[in-house]
Amino acid sequence: MLVVEGIKKHFAGIAALDGASIEVRAGESVGLVGPNGSGKSTALNCCSGFERPDAGRVLLLGKDVTGKEPWDVAKLGLVRTFQHANLPTKMSVMDLMLAGGHLVRGETIRHSLVSWKRVREEEADAVDKAWSILERIKLDKLAGHPGGKLSGGQQKLLSLGMALMGDPKILMLDEPTAGVNPSLRVELAEHLRKLQTEGVTLLTVEHDMRFISDVCDRVYVLDRGAIIASCAPAELSDHPEVLEAYLGRSGSRAVVESADRRTLS
Amino acid sequence: MHRRRIKARALGLAVPLVLALSLSACGSDDSGKKKADLPSANTSLEGEFKIGAVLPLTGTNATIGKDQQRGIELAVAKINEGDGVMGKKLVVDIEDSQGTADAAIQAAKKLVSVAQVPAVIGEYSSGNSIPMQQYLESQSVVGVNPGSSSIELRTTGSLQFSTIGLDDVAGAFTADALWDKGYESIAILAPNNSYGTGIVSSVSDAFKELGGTVTTSGVYTEGQSDYRQELNRLKDSKPDAYVITTYGKDGTVINKEIYELGMTDQPVFDIYLSQDVPDADPKSVEGRIGMDVNSTSENGQAYADFYEKTYGEKFISSFNGYAYDATMMLAQAINKANAADPEAIAAALTEISKTYEGVTGPIVLDPDGQRSEQPYVIAEVKNGEIVPQ
Amino acid sequence: MVEYLLGVGILAAVYAINALSLNLQVGVTGLLNFGQVAFVGIGAYSVAILDSHDVPWIVGFLVGAVLAGAAGALVGRLGRTLASDYWAIATLALAELVRLVALNQDGFTGGAQGLSAVSGIWTGMSTTAREAATFATIVVVLGIAYLVARRVRNGQYGRVLVLIRENPDLAASLRHNVVSAKVRVMALSAVMASVCGGFYAMYISFIGPGQLLPFATFLIFTMVVVGGLGNTTGAVVGAVLITVLYDGTRFVRDWIDVSADQAAGIRILVIGVVLLGFLLVRTEGLVPEKVKAAHARR
Amino acid sequence: MVEVLVDTAVRGSIIALLAVGLTLIQGTLRFANVAHVEFATLGGYSAVALTGAGLGLLLSSALGVALVAVLAVVLYRLLFRRLLRSGPMIALIGSLALAIVIRATLQLLYGSRPRYLPTPLERGIDFHGALITPSQIRLVCISLGLLALLALVLKFTSLGRAVRAVAANPELADVSGLNRGRVVDIVWMLSAGLAAVSGILLSIDSAVGIELGFNLLLPVFAAAIVGGLGSIAGAVIAAYALACAESLVLQIDWGAIVGGTHHLEVGYRPAVGFALLVVMLAFRPQGLMGRAVRRG
Numbered sequence A: 001m002l003v004v005e006g007i008k009k010h011f012a013g014i015a016a017l018d019g020a021s022i023e024v025r026a027g028e029s030v031g032l033v034g035p036n037g038s039g040k041s042t043a044l045n046c047c048s049g050f051e052r053p054d055a056g057r058v059l060l061l062g063k064d065v066t067g068k069e070p071w072d073v074a075k076l077g078l079v080r081t082f083q084h085a086n087l088p089t090k091m092s093v094m095d096l097m098l099a100g101g102h103l104v105r106g107e108t109i110r111h112s113l114v115s116w117k118r119v120r121e122e123e124a125d126a127v128d129k130a131w132s133i134l135e136r137i138k139l140d141k142l143a144g145h146p147g148g149k150l151s152g153g154q155q156k157l158l159s160l161g162m163a164l165m166g167d168p169k170i171l172m173l174d175e176p177t178a179g180v181n182p183s184l185r186v187e188l189a190e191h192l193r194k195l196q197t198e199g200v201t202l203l204t205v206e207h208d209m210r211f212i213s214d215v216c217d218r219v220y221v222l223d224r225g226a227i228i229a230s231c232a233p234a235e236l237s238d239h240p241e242v243l244e245a246y247l248g249r250s251g252s253r254a255v256v257e258s259a260d261r262r263t264l265s
Numbered sequence B: 001m002h003r004r005r006i007k008a009r010a011l012g013l014a015v016p017l018v019l020a021l022s023l024s025a026c027g028s029d030d031s032g033k034k035k036a037d038l039p040s041a042n043t044s045l046e047g048e049f050k051i052g053a054v055l056p057l058t059g060t061n062a063t064i065g066k067d068q069q070r071g072i073e074l075a076v077a078k079i080n081e082g083d084g085v086m087g088k089k090l091v092v093d094i095e096d097s098q099g100t101a102d103a104a105i106q107a108a109k110k111l112v113s114v115a116q117v118p119a120v121i122g123e124y125s126s127g128n129s130i131p132m133q134q135y136l137e138s139q140s141v142v143g144v145n146p147g148s149s150s151i152e153l154r155t156t157g158s159l160q161f162s163t164i165g166l167d168d169v170a171g172a173f174t175a176d177a178l179w180d181k182g183y184e185s186i187a188i189l190a191p192n193n194s195y196g197t198g199i200v201s202s203v204s205d206a207f208k209e210l211g212g213t214v215t216t217s218g219v220y221t222e223g224q225s226d227y228r229q230e231l232n233r234l235k236d237s238k239p240d241a242y243v244i245t246t247y248g249k250d251g252t253v254i255n256k257e258i259y260e261l262g263m264t265d266q267p268v269f270d271i272y273l274s275q276d277v278p279d280a281d282p283k284s285v286e287g288r289i290g291m292d293v294n295s296t297s298e299n300g301q302a303y304a305d306f307y308e309k310t311y312g313e314k315f316i317s318s319f320n321g322y323a324y325d326a327t328m329m330l331a332q333a334i335n336k337a338n339a340a341d342p343e344a345i346a347a348a349l350t351e352i353s354k355t356y357e358g359v360t361g362p363i364v365l366d367p368d369g370q371r372s373e374q375p376y377v378i379a380e381v382k383n384g385e386i387v388p389q
Numbered sequence C: 001m002v003e004y005l006l007g008v009g010i011l012a013a014v015y016a017i018n019a020l021s022l023n024l025q026v027g028v029t030g031l032l033n034f035g036q037v038a039f040v041g042i043g044a045y046s047v048a049i050l051d052s053h054d055v056p057w058i059v060g061f062l063v064g065a066v067l068a069g070a071a072g073a074l075v076g077r078l079g080r081t082l083a084s085d086y087w088a089i090a091t092l093a094l095a096e097l098v099r100l101v102a103l104n105q106d107g108f109t110g111g112a113q114g115l116s117a118v119s120g121i122w123t124g125m126s127t128t129a130r131e132a133a134t135f136a137t138i139v140v141v142l143g144i145a146y147l148v149a150r151r152v153r154n155g156q157y158g159r160v161l162v163l164i165r166e167n168p169d170l171a172a173s174l175r176h177n178v179v180s181a182k183v184r185v186m187a188l189s190a191v192m193a194s195v196c197g198g199f200y201a202m203y204i205s206f207i208g209p210g211q212l213l214p215f216a217t218f219l220i221f222t223m224v225v226v227g228g229l230g231n232t233t234g235a236v237v238g239a240v241l242i243t244v245l246y247d248g249t250r251f252v253r254d255w256i257d258v259s260a261d262q263a264a265g266i267r268i269l270v271i272g273v274v275l276l277g278f279l280l281v282r283t284e285g286l287v288p289e290k291v292k293a294a295h296a297r298r
Numbered sequence D: 001m002v003e004v005l006v007d008t009a010v011r012g013s014i015i016a017l018l019a020v021g022l023t024l025i026q027g028t029l030r031f032a033n034v035a036h037v038e039f040a041t042l043g044g045y046s047a048v049a050l051t052g053a054g055l056g057l058l059l060s061s062a063l064g065v066a067l068v069a070v071l072a073v074v075l076y077r078l079l080f081r082r083l084l085r086s087g088p089m090i091a092l093i094g095s096l097a098l099a100i101v102i103r104a105t106l107q108l109l110y111g112s113r114p115r116y117l118p119t120p121l122e123r124g125i126d127f128h129g130a131l132i133t134p135s136q137i138r139l140v141c142i143s144l145g146l147l148a149l150l151a152l153v154l155k156f157t158s159l160g161r162a163v164r165a166v167a168a169n170p171e172l173a174d175v176s177g178l179n180r181g182r183v184v185d186i187v188w189m190l191s192a193g194l195a196a197v198s199g200i201l202l203s204i205d206s207a208v209g210i211e212l213g214f215n216l217l218l219p220v221f222a223a224a225i226v227g228g229l230g231s232i233a234g235a236v237i238a239a240y241a242l243a244c245a246e247s248l249v250l251q252i253d254w255g256a257i258v259g260g261t262h263h264l265e266v267g268y269r270p271a272v273g274f275a276l277l278v279v280m281l282a283f284r285p286q287g288l289m290g291r292a293v294r295r296g
Helices: A040-049 A071-073 A095-098 A109-113 A114-137 A152-165 A181-198 A209-215 A233-238 A240-248 A255-265 B002-024 B062-081 B101-115 B126-138 B151-155 B167-180 B193-211 B230-236 B247-258 B298-311 B320-337 B340-354 C003-030 C038-052 C057-078 C085-105 C127-154 C156-166 C168-173 C178-204 C214-227 C232-255 C260-281 D001-027 D034-052 D059-086 D087-112 D134-156 D157-166 D172-174 D180-205 D213-226 D231-250 D266-283
Strands: A001-009 A013-025 A029-033 A055-062 A079-080 A170-175 A203-204 A218-221 A227-230 B048-055 B091-096 B120-122 B141-146 B158-162 B185-191 B213-220 B241-244 B268-271 B289-293 B376-382 B385-388 D126-127 D130-131
Touching: A001 A040, A013 A040, A013 D034, A029 A181, A029 A209, A029 A240, A040 A055, A040 A071, A040 A079, A040 A170, A040 A203, A040 B151, A040 B167, A040 B230, A055 B247, A055 C156, A095 A114, A095 C156, A109 C127, A109 C156, A114 A152, A152 A170, A152 A181, A152 A203, A181 A203, A181 A227, A181 B230, A203 A209, A203 B002, A209 A233, A218 A233, A227 A233, A227 A240, A233 A240, B048 B062, B048 B101, B048 B340, B062 B091, B062 B241, B062 B298, B062 B320, B091 B320, B091 B340, B101 B120, B101 C003, B101 C127, B101 C178, B120 B126, B126 B151, B126 B158, B126 B193, B141 B320, B141 B340, B151 B193, B151 D059, B158 C156, B158 D134, B167 B193, B167 B213, B167 B241, B167 B268, B167 B289, B167 B376, B185 B193, B185 B230, B193 B213, B213 B230, B213 C085, B213 D266, B230 B247, B230 D001, B230 D266, B247 C156, B247 C168, B247 C214, B298 B320, B298 D001, B320 B340, B340 C260, C003 C038, C003 C127, C003 C156, C003 C178, C003 C214, C038 C057, C038 C085, C038 C178, C057 C085, C085 D087, C085 D213, C085 D266, C127 C178, C127 C232, C156 C168, C214 C232, C214 C260, C214 D087, C232 C260, C260 D087, D001 D034, D001 D130, D001 D134, D001 D157, D001 D180, D001 D213, D001 D231, D034 D059, D034 D087, D034 D180, D034 D213, D059 D087, D059 D180, D130 D172, D134 D157, D134 D180, D157 D180, D213 D231, D213 D266, D231 D266
Parallel strands: A013 A227, A029 A203, A029 A218, A079 A170, A170 A203, B048 B091, B048 B120, B120 B141, B141 B158, B185 B213, B185 B241, B241 B268, B268 B289
Antiparallel strands: A001 A013, A001 A055, A218 A227, B289 B376, B376 B385, D126 D130
């Protein structure tokens, strides 16, 4: 499904990614973990077209998408979400859902002016689809609400809903649980598992190890821009280099504790 | 000063509140401090005969517009003191052009459609007079230009006239004067507007005709803070004399820089000397020569006295006279035509011009309806004063 | 008086078309176009130049629309590499470039003198009837422009544009081509602005570089902000109010004793204060952009 | 060619003083202040007002600069802070509105005719074939001196470090105990003060009119952007480069390309800045020495 081959990315001389390689097979749910600054977000950006890698290749469904524009990558079926949802306050939940949809005619000026009857039919179909997804993620009661005024967790859910409007083949989630309360986390994990059974491939960047073990079949560990391990979530503690990556380089007790919390909670 | 500032600002902020009033408010501009009342109208006149005028009462040329308005006022008083127009009292409906072309056309539209006047006097800037006369021609209304000098005014149509000599007349006079002074090559600088581009081409053409060379001619964009680039081009072309025409805003800067660049070591000839010198640093224009319209004709002396008596000051520009003559000529033409028909008035205008002796000299209209001759004078700046040579 | 009111009405309608165009860019898409007057100028000069060569006015409008559309697309393309504030300055620069060309290419554009005697519409009619017919025509064109703007704003394309304004990365991640969307909205708006320019030149029967000063763009900005950024109806409301205000302040010298120069200053000051006041106190304008209600279930 | 050099030095100095201030504001607030050039106009007029009140030119200039600096802080606190809260787009439109308000107010108070500072008329001095007036020599020296002083202050004083810290990361500066508000105030005073100096120098050299600042808007923005916003050195270099390009384009005889002798109309001078700006924006948006300006 998605193959990343030795991508490198430098920012002002500092290597954010130093030859990382990742492979995600169709129908799989893969996690990507690593300490802060290990290059997780950069990797996601490089895969989804938001950043152009300095070296290496990104293959999506066998096609080379290295350095392609984000929308071109998305059109091939890869949709991502963001760590900070930052949904606009000037758009309602329903509006945002529709914006996530792919309304071929409504998006062209010509069709919206000339063949507006068919545009209307197309929109009505999208509205039906939006309602069913909103019901599934339990946001249907808030359909008329401004998206930006939802709680952090609801915004994350809505982002997922918007992504689903376009029937993605592979979904990339950037820290889906950040700023989400525990009960919603459980719900989110259930949604993702269900999506996987429906045939959607998942790649999740996450700090919360519990969430990773709930959702993922396999985990990549990224450290200083390189993959240092790949295993099932349960086997992570068996890898000494992983623990070292999280704990080893820092003498600060606070960091150890916070890493502890993350890995062990 | 301080109090006035506060007042002006407070009033400025109050503007939106009183906006509703503005739509119903109509133009009633008081034209300054009058020292003596205008002569009262002949009581035997019955009814009104209306013609229109479009003048820059606001905007950058407002001073000129005010002076033109005075000229018209004086003419109207003179006419109504006598026999009026076709036995009626003459009324000139004056509209503001704000000094812009679009507003000038709007104003002319209002005169033509609402007041339905057969003739309109105006404006001052060529850039405004030309489109306005073109509009008037399209509406078959007579237009009389009392202040613009672009030669483009020749082509505005058969009902359009000028009581001021156009730039070809001024250009020919200037070229002759330069040639007579023995200059064989000149460099010209003028503002980039209708007036400037017109005068550059008319002086150049006339001077080349005489056998002289124009080493460079340029136009400058108005409102800049520095004109050294433009002036250096003139200097680098090494002519016998520099010919410049500037006014208002830019004249001061240009004259200062002419001095700084040492260009005053060569003769500098000014077209319309009086529109330039008063604003300049006296040191920078001392010894400057130039041409100007001759406003001291014999016929004009009585008029000058009338003006001074009425407004308590001397002419504030030389443009009131042309507006006065425009009004006078129109009144005579209407009386001769004895109809409010523009075609008839236009024909009568050409006819009466043959013998018309105006306060600005004789005004003989050529076949294009333009003033064919105009008295000019060569002058020099001595001790800060403009003295005729 | 009827004539005068019709004149103000025509101007308001012409400005309203312009405001609809600017609202699509600034209000809906968040593209801060400080060079709007360039598109107006392209339309106006196209109509005026072709008219002076006796080409039918409809051809002038078409040529103007094509040229302005191309210019709009080009400017929109420039937005690819630029953050919005630098793009705004670039548009201002381009508009000044258009003005400089109009000012200095006198063989073509009439230079500083501009082009006058542009023939209007309904030339066969008598004055009052003609003014009324012109007003009616421009109102019809405004109606069409309004419907176009509304349909674009309320459809999927408008939704995508608002999303681009609020969160361009999110829009891009949802397979929306941000660059193409900007280019297309700029082209559409530029065409609308050129139509406005064409009518302006025909109504005033004149176009010159003096009409292409940045203040002309600023006036339209005031209309859009006062009306309500992002609201199509608001743009029209703002255009009518500001036209009346700006035209009304012409009479300022009738009731305040100030010099002509000061009167000109007051007129500009009033517009500036109104805009600044709205930005500070009522940023959303008189008719705020609405969050659309959810569509009913079928 | 010496003429080009003199031209570049004079015009470049004026642009540099303004571009540096613009870039400082941009660096600390991430906001392009269109009204920045109006501080130059205000500087010129305050000097005119103070000399009109009978003060000497030097005192008037110093007081004028101080007045403008204070006014800038007041405007920042009353206006820009509020506008910035509504987002960068509103702030940008707001700064344009403020620029218009300042110009209209000055026109209301002083009319549209230019004003002059009481300086004696001086003949230019021949400098290898080009003329330069004593006031222009002073202009260039004062500008270069102030720019050097600014560089020293930013490099070596604690104030400079604070400014650079805020510029590097506005959010983080708060955490490390710096009073961000104070730093921003000082940046406003500094940049408005430099702008006022530039305006006064220009007024002494020629005249002050209400369009003084606006006529400089595009070259100044071009210099700041081409230099890479936020980069002081870049802005200064770009300012002189721009002035040099403007002068050269007008001096060069394009006849070699189009035939005959053909000099570009002087009216196109501002176009040089635009062209440079647009080309730069299109091909190297991060500027000569700056970081990327692309923000999505």
